Amino acid sequence: MTLLDLRDVTKRFGGLQAVGGVSLGVVQGEVLGLFGPNGAGKTTLFNLIAGSFPPDAGSIRFAGQDVTRLPAWRRARLGLARTFQVTRPFRDLTARENVLAAVPRRGSTTPAAPAARLLAEVGLDGRADDRAGDLTLGMLKRLEVARALATDPLLLLLDEPLAGLTGREAADLLALVVRLKSRLGIVIVEHNVRQCLPVCDRAVVMEGGVVIASGLPDAIRTDPRVIRAYLGQEAAE
Amino acid sequence: MSGRALRTVLPGLLLIAALALLAASLPAFGASRYAQTLVYYLAYDIVLGQSWNLMSGMTGYVSFAHGALAGLGAYATVIAMNAGWPVPAALAGGCLASVAGSFVVGASSLRLRGVAFTFATLFFQQLALLILRKLPLSGGPGGLALQDILPLALPQILMVALAALATAGVLILRRSRLGIRLLAIREDEDAAAALGIGVTRLKLGVFCASAAIAGAAGAAHGLFTASLYPDDVFSVDVSLTALAVPMIGGMATAGGPVAGAALLVGIGELLQIFAPSLHLVVIGALLLAVVLFMPRGLLPFLAAPLRRLSAAPQPAAERGTAP
Numbered sequence: 001m002t003l004l005d006l007r008d009v010t011k012r013f014g015g016l017q018a019v020g021g022v023s024l025g026v027v028q029g030e031v032l033g034l035f036g037p038n039g040a041g042k043t044t045l046f047n048l049i050a051g052s053f054p055p056d057a058g059s060i061r062f063a064g065q066d067v068t069r070l071p072a073w074r075r076a077r078l079g080l081a082r083t084f085q086v087t088r089p090f091r092d093l094t095a096r097e098n099v100l101a102a103v104p105r106r107g108s109t110t111p112a113a114p115a116a117r118l119l120a121e122v123g124l125d126g127r128a129d130d131r132a133g134d135l136t137l138g139m140l141k142r143l144e145v146a147r148a149l150a151t152d153p154l155l156l157l158l159d160e161p162l163a164g165l166t167g168r169e170a171a172d173l174l175a176l177v178v179r180l181k182s183r184l185g186i187v188i189v190e191h192n193v194r195q196c197l198p199v200c201d202r203a204v205v206m207e208g209g210v211v212i213a214s215g216l217p218d219a220i221r222t223d224p225r226v227i228r229a230y231l232g233q234e235a236a237e
Numbered sequence: 238m239s240g241r242a243l244r245t246v247l248p249g250l251l252l253i254a255a256l257a258l259l260a261a262s263l264p265a266f267g268a269s270r271y272a273q274t275l276v277y278y279l280a281y282d283i284v285l286g287q288s289w290n291l292m293s294g295m296t297g298y299v300s301f302a303h304g305a306l307a308g309l310g311a312y313a314t315v316i317a318m319n320a321g322w323p324v325p326a327a328l329a330g331g332c333l334a335s336v337a338g339s340f341v342v343g344a345s346s347l348r349l350r351g352v353a354f355t356f357a358t359l360f361f362q363q364l365a366l367l368i369l370r371k372l373p374l375s376g377g378p379g380g381l382a383l384q385d386i387l388p389l390a391l392p393q394i395l396m397v398a399l400a401a402l403a404t405a406g407v408l409i410l411r412r413s414r415l416g417i418r419l420l421a422i423r424e425d426e427d428a429a430a431a432l433g434i435g436v437t438r439l440k441l442g443v444f445c446a447s448a449a450i451a452g453a454a455g456a457a458h459g460l461f462t463a464s465l466y467p468d469d470v471f472s473v474d475v476s477l478t479a480l481a482v483p484m485i486g487g488m489a490t491a492g493g494p495v496a497g498a499a500l501l502v503g504i505g506e507l508l509q510i511f512a513p514s515l516h517l518v519v520i521g522a523l524l525l526a527v528v529l530f531m532p533r534g535l536l537p538f539l540a541a542p543l544r545r546l547s548a549a550p551q552p553a554a555e556r557g558t559a560p
């Protein structure tokens with residue numbers, strides 16, 4: 001089932017075209033890797049999908065509905081969840097309360113997972129009663145994921161979820177992504193392409209606001225345009 | 238709310254009920270007229286404070302209109318009583334008038350973030366005074382008197398009951414998902430929206446609920462004073478009291494406004510004796526001191542070292558809240 005369908009989505013900030021005519025789709029049960037160098041427009045694309053601001057042109061369909069003009073909270077109620085690259089915890093609330101704040105998607109059939117279980121799933125059991133403002137960056141990254149999952153989403157947008165995590169924590173989170181994907185679609189933005197690519201079913205590479213390559217992970221790995229875009233960073237791989 | 242959450246608030250609810258019963262039965266114990274009046278004003282300040290706390294303490298949107306909202310409730314109730322309405326209907330009318338006022342203010346300004354709401358409430362506070370001074374229905378600048386004087390026990394018991402209900406309401410809210418969502422709005426509206434929280438609607442809804450409480454306080458107070466002068470009823474003092482009570486005692490907690498009201502009423506009485514003209518100056522200084530040295534208010538400030546001392550981890554919802 002197609003969850004997400006973007007057509008020619010464009011966003012300008014003043015003179016800068018942050019996202020220029022991006023079209024892509026995500027189906028249930030797949031993990032789509034979204035890669036690209038700094039400033040490629042990945043986070044802006046997430047903001048457009050999640051409804052932080054409307055696109056200047058193009059359309060966004062989600063779960064069979066045109067959501068192009070829908071505010072963020074309505075999209076979340078439809079089952080669109082996202083994490084923030086720069087974490088945005090409710091600092092004065094506990095980790096548990098951060099998770100409890102989430103409103104489950106409308107028509108959610110699975111009974112709301114208890115906050116304790118969601119926190120355990122991201123390895124934050126034992127931190128449930130800590131003030132979110134007192135958690136480390138790696139913990140906050142994982143709290144973002146637990147909080148997003150508390151909405152029982154159909155589609156999960158993860159913006160650099162591995163940044164700030166230890167190797168072990170990152171491996172655990174990627175294992176969680178694999179466990180989750182039977183139930184939902186996942187888009188994952190990561191700079192650590194090498195670590196992330198193995199869990200991806202497909203990958204899209206952006207540069208300068210446009211998609212420069214897309215396809216199976218193996219094809220992406222060897223695509224000359226991608227290697228050029230990542231020159232100095234990933235070219236050696 | 239879950240059974241566990243209910244168990245954590247039960248002692249608080251029992252304490253509130255016991256204190257309210259005690260306050261309501263003061264006349265039966267032969268308490269002096271003075272003591273009864275003092276308790277009445279304590280209850281009045283608690284209701285005003287909890288009503289402000291519900292909106293501004295929880296969501297962080299500072300209101301200067303709670304005095305005017307209470308004033309609307311007072312005027313509507315007294316006008317309805319004079320038109321021959323039964324007391325419950327007149328009280329309901331008072332609440333409704335406040336809710337209508339809050340809806341206009343909120344619907345026009347809560348779409349925006351930041352100070353737009355605060356300015357809208359200030360504007361409303363002043364506008365209400367101007368209109369009530371001019372309106373023939375409200376008796377103009379000369380004010381309005383309640384024609385059939387009711388026994389004082391009625392507004393007294395009513396105010397105590399409102400204080401208990403409002404405090405219990407905040408106590409339960411603080412431990413509910415709804416309360417957590419309001420705090421989430423205070424912390425980060427974009428993150429709240431990303432979690433499916435309808436931020437604008439929720440702010441507007443809670444502002445209207447908060448106005449209903451302010452309106453009820455005003456309505457009961459209208460029955461208590463039995464005469465309304467626009468310059469008193471819509472004086473910004475009432476709005477400042479509604480704000481000072483939780484800010485001093487502790488915002489987004491159930492106990493904070495109770496402590497804040499007790500402190501303010503106590504200080505008010507002392508100043509009445511020693512330096513009546515200094516009232517606002519002292520309240521202002523107190524607010525400044527609180528903002529500078531204990532931004533969360535008195536109760537959380539006092540509770541913090543106790544919490545650090547106790548080695549046992551605290552239950553989730555216990556944090557940042559007063560007993």
Ligand SMILES: Nc1ncnc2c1ncn2[C@@H]1O[C@H](COP(=O)(O)OP(=O)(O)OP(=O)(O)O)[C@@H](O)[C@H]1O
Nearest residue numbers: 013016018036037038039040041042043044045085
């Ligand atoms: N709110 C904004 N206002 C103005 N310019 C913005 C805004 N958000 C992003 N940009 C610009 O748009 C371009 C794309 O930024 P974006 O954050 O989407 O990139 P990214 O691919 O997520 O990069 P990174 O890997 O560093 O997170 C950048 O040039 C950025 O400076």
Ligand SMILES: [Mg+2]
Nearest residue numbers: 042043044085
């Ligand atoms: Mg980014």
